[in-house]
Amino acid sequence: MLEIRRLVLLRELAVRGTLAAVAEALNFSPSAVSQQLSLLEKEAGTPLLRKAGRRVQLTPQAEVLVDSVAEVLDTLERAEARLHAAATRVSGTVRVAVFQSAALALMPATLRSLAEHYPDVRVEMVQREPEEALRETWARDFDMVIAEQYPAHAAPHHPGLDRRPLTTDEIRLALPAASASLHPVDSLATARGMPWVMEPRGAASRHFAEQLCRGAGFEPDVRYETADLQAHIRLVESGNAVALIPDLVWAGRSTSCRLLTLPGTPHRTIFTAQRVAGAASPVALAFRSTLEAAAAVDRPRKVS
Numbered sequence: 001m002l003e004i005r006r007l008v009l010l011r012e013l014a015v016r017g018t019l020a021a022v023a024e025a026l027n028f029s030p031s032a033v034s035q036q037l038s039l040l041e042k043e044a045g046t047p048l049l050r051k052a053g054r055r056v057q058l059t060p061q062a063e064v065l066v067d068s069v070a071e072v073l074d075t076l077e078r079a080e081a082r083l084h085a086a087a088t089r090v091s092g093t094v095r096v097a098v099f100q101s102a103a104l105a106l107m108p109a110t111l112r113s114l115a116e117h118y119p120d121v122r123v124e125m126v127q128r129e130p131e132e133a134l135r136e137t138w139a140r141d142f143d144m145v146i147a148e149q150y151p152a153h154a155a156p157h158h159p160g161l162d163r164r165p166l167t168t169d170e171i172r173l174a175l176p177a178a179s180a181s182l183h184p185v186d187s188l189a190t191a192r193g194m195p196w197v198m199e200p201r202g203a204a205s206r207h208f209a210e211q212l213c214r215g216a217g218f219e220p221d222v223r224y225e226t227a228d229l230q231a232h233i234r235l236v237e238s239g240n241a242v243a244l245i246p247d248l249v250w251a252g253r254s255t256s257c258r259l260l261t262l263p264g265t266p267h268r269t270i271f272t273a274q275r276v277a278g279a280a281s282p283v284a285l286a287f288r289s290t291l292e293a294a295a296a297v298d299r300p301r302k303v304s
Contacts (some may be wrong), residue, residue: 074277091120097133
């Protein structure tokens with residue numbers, strides 16, 4: 001009989017790529033991971049790993065086992081959900097990955113409502129960039145992710161993840177107040193001469209912003225890079241930059257920025273994703289429904 005814990009280590013290696021990454025994720029030493037996988041090879045009676053330079057690769061036989069392990073883990077997750085559904089009270093922990101603006105605009109009301117209606121539910125929240133968080137949810141590091149998708153830039157799909165739309169918000173050009181602007185600017189076309197603040201390269205918002213500017217006939221002068229949208233706002237409000245900001249960022253706050261509608265009124269889509277195997281979990285259902293109610297009430301304020 002194959003040892004399930006060793007099979008899980010093999011799947012972790014397939015997901016994370018290196019023995020060191022598996023060891024770090026599971027709080028093991030690399031030598032302990034290697035030893036357990038060697039024991040699994042003896043149990044299986046066939047080679048599961050082969051050297052590839054300084055790394056190891058899975059053999060075809062190991063790939064077969066990994067697919068089976070995923071099925072076993074899904075079965076266990078469904079069984080756990082059914083077990084919790086039989087309880088008289090909703091209780092347990094839900095691990096959530098969320099990006100910054102959703103954490104600021106949606107999570108406070110969601111957590112407050114959960115505390116009132118589901119006092120035995122514990123939420124553990126970690127801020128993650130959406131693409132990373134989607135993969136980590138698929139890998140079982142999180143139970144659910146709140147992610148975003150920009151126009152013409154699809155978020156990655158992972159097998160076994162159930163996506164559900166949460167809300168949308170318009171993306172607008174944020175300009176300094178006329179009194180704070182260092183240069184006359186009142187549109188996307190005249191913003192070509194201004195310094196820009198954008199998220200780092202590789203982010204969906206960065207790709208969207210650059211393509212929008214190029215479509216308008218210019219290459220943006222990106223002088224400031226940060227993933228922190230609150231820093232974007234401060235740079236714009238102080239007259240040092242212009243930026244493309246989604247409406248959700250303004251929830252619960254005022255600003256001196258001038259917010260202009262862009263051609264075509266582009267919108268960002270915000271959605272949740274969780275493993276299909278855990279969709280019936282009462283804790284996950286409670287969190288997701290409460291989050292959706294908060295998103296429906298706390299719509300991004302309309303700006304002009």
